[in-house]
Amino acid sequence: MALAVAGLVVISAVTRSFFFLSEQPWRLPAWAERGLKYAPLAALGAVVFPEVLMSHGQGPQTWADARFVATPVAMAWAWWRKDMLTTIGVGMTVYLGLKLGLNW
């Protein structure tokens, strides 16, 4: 198992540095470079949406899901205050309140 873990460390380092391993100078085609400016937020979207909408690989089972209330509240807050720390705080308060208080 230790070997497996060591392999995981190597894999994670190599995939994350993949395109800067080689010192050969090269450039992406200009269109690809322009397109990639959409990649960071797309990656965030691709991680966040399933976390909010899916449970155990399934779509929404019920509307009484604390995430469905906490997420819009947190989004509105983030938009209004532009502050991450309080966004997490407000979102978690709503989420835990519904989950623990109302057993959603």
Added chain:
Amino acid sequence: MSAEPLTLSLLDRRLWRHDECRQGMLDMARVMPGMMTWALVTGVAMAKSGLPLSIALMMSLSVFAASAQLSAVPLLLAGAPLWVVWLTALCVNLRFVIFSVQMRRHMMVLPLRWRLVAGYFTADVTYVLSVHRHGETESASNEHVAPLAYFVGLVAVNWSGWNIASLLGVLFATWIPQAWGLGFAGTLALLGLLVSLAKDKRTLATAVLAGTSAVALFGLPYRLYIVVAVAAAVACGLLLDEVDKLRSGARRVTS
């Protein structure tokens, strides 16, 4: 690329004393409550998975990739062959291959061993914040270390915060109720990041497209849905840019 030897190290004092380093630490600190809760939950999951405690600890502290870790655990437990475990981790990490394209211009000032180290430390949020702040600034060089200073600032806070929380999670797993769903704090942190970084409507629209494609493609194995969703968003963004260009071209012709 210059022919001079690559001698800059990530430990270089110029990086750590740079104002950009402090800025990086601050920017990362703002998402850390969410990230640390996430790390805590990951630690708990590792400890409760049935892996021996030593392996769970080692993995939490060394692999530094939550999604790869969590997908490897059931395979390890099931006694899957090593290559299956590794191949799965490789697929789960594929999105970082795309990300590394954009990180390259600032990394090439480092020698290979430091580039690998830098790669190892590049988590999703590190990448997003780095590219947001230094994606279009001058490439890093020996004289211009700001982008790397920002990077080490992000990494220092992220790595230490993540590991402390994940260690606590592994050690105190039994005291942290899974029913609370604390991992949601991580999702909220990323959501907050998404909202505050969206520069214009089009970027936001492509992010929403990526999100909905991810939900639709959730059935794809190895979290490949992330890679496909990012590719779809990039393609859509490019397409919209082209439409814009055509339109402004047409306007110029008619006026």
